[in-house]
Amino acid sequence: MIFQILADKALRGEYLTREEARTVLMASDDQLPDLIQAAWRIRFANSGRRVKLHVLINAKSGLCEEDCHYCSQSRTSTADIDSYPLLSEKEILDGARRAVEAKALRYCIVISGRGPRPKEMVEITSAVRTIKRETPLSLCCSLGLLTPEDAKTLKAAGVDRVNHNLNTSERFYKEICGTHTYRDRIETLKNAREAGLELCSGGIVGMGESDEDLIEMALALREIKPDSIPINFLHPVEGTPLGAQTPPSPTRGLKVLCLFRFLHPTTEIRIAGGREHNLRSLQAQALYIGDSIFIGGYLTTPGQKPEEAWRMIEDLGFEIEEVGSRIQH
Numbered sequence: 264m265i266f267q268i269l270a271d272k273a274l275r276g277e278y279l280t281r282e283e284a285r286t287v288l289m290a291s292d293d294q295l296p297d298l299i300q301a302a303w304r305i306r307f308a309n310s311g312r313r314v315k316l317h318v319l320i321n322a323k324s325g326l327c328e329e330d331c332h333y334c335s336q337s338r339t340s341t342a343d344i345d346s347y348p349l350l351s352e353k354e355i356l357d358g359a360r361r362a363v364e365a366k367a368l369r370y371c372i373v374i375s376g377r378g379p380r381p382k383e384m385v386e387i388t389s390a391v392r393t394i395k396r397e398t399p400l401s402l403c404c405s406l407g408l409l410t411p412e413d414a415k416t417l418k419a420a421g422v423d424r425v426n427h428n429l430n431t432s433e434r435f436y437k438e439i440c441g442t443h444t445y446r447d448r449i450e451t452l453k454n455a456r457e458a459g460l461e462l463c464s465g466g467i468v469g470m471g472e473s474d475e476d477l478i479e480m481a482l483a484l485r486e487i488k489p490d491s492i493p494i495n496f497l498h499p500v501e502g503t504p505l506g507a508q509t510p511p512s513p514t515r516g517l518k519v520l521c522l523f524r525f526l527h528p529t530t531e532i533r534i535a536g537g538r539e540h541n542l543r544s545l546q547a548q549a550l551y552i553g554d555s556i557f558i559g560g561y562l563t564t565p566g567q568k569p570e571e572a573w574r575m576i577e578d579l580g581f582e583i584e585e586v587g588s589r590i591q592h
């Protein structure tokens with residue numbers, strides 16, 4: 264009953280208090296069906312049965328000078344991953360064509376590194392122009408820290424959205440990264456917003472943060488008002504400082520998604536990296552809460568194949584959000 268009252272509040276556009284947010288996170292597994300049903304009412308009111316599909320390309324892998332503890336591409340990681348410099352424009356365009364075939368709404372170009380180098384900006388914006396000309400995809404770039412000039416250049420090239428995650432609370436941030444700060448990240452989001460770009464910003468669950476850290480991050484995102492919030496679940500990778508971390512249980516993952524749904528009732532909530540590894544057989548239930556997923560894999564870890572995601576969506580009686588006309592030749 265309490266969750267239905269909280270859902271009513273969220274649907275009226277009222278903010279939940281911290282205490283109410285704690286109630287969501289502390290729900291017992293016995294209460295989970297009620298909690299999901301209440302979250303579903305909010306999700307349905309805003310996005311019906313629609314699911315947005317996203318495809319990522321890791322356009323530059325490894326070789327990163329930063330030390331994010333969760334990341335297999337960091338300078339401290341000894342994980343066995345592919346490392347390569349920026350892909351060619353043709354390779355990035357081929358990835359966009361695969362995204363169209365996978366029925367993706369949005370294509371996300373991601374590079375490792377603190378931020379884009381001038382030469383990389385030239386090559387990425389050239390690829391962006393070509394993709395915008397030749398496909399109907401919405402484009403998101405995740406390139407690390409951005410200056411105001413970088414953000415304006417991306418906007419001028421036709422980029423729709425920038426991803427830059429808060430990842431966790433300001434308090435916990437220094438526990439997961441020593442080479443840049445939470446404030447640096449806020450600055451990048453501000454630069455992107457001022458350039459007129461849509462924002463995608465979320466976090467990672469399971470890095471050792473507390474409930475309060477998750478609530479703090481959710482509240483901080485209320486100030487930022489991103490257009491989409493990706494919720495990633497730590498997939499511990501051997502060779503990284505968090506490689507031995509115990510990942511969140513599937514039910515914990517669903518409760519965290521509910522927290523973000525209640526606190527961000529009208530925002531796209533993406534069930535993002537690690538969903539296959541952490542939510543396992545509960546992945547379909549997560550779609551009653553979130554309205555967006557990645558398909559076809561992540562930066563350095565594999566993910567659900569498009570055909571399997573389509574089947575999951577169909578089995579739920581849901582529908583893939585249309586991208587409009589398909590690739591133009």
Ligand code: SF4
Pocket residue numbers: 327328329330331334335336337338374375376377407
């Ligand atoms: S998350 Fe990005 S900035 Fe941090 S180590 Fe990984 S690639 Fe580098």
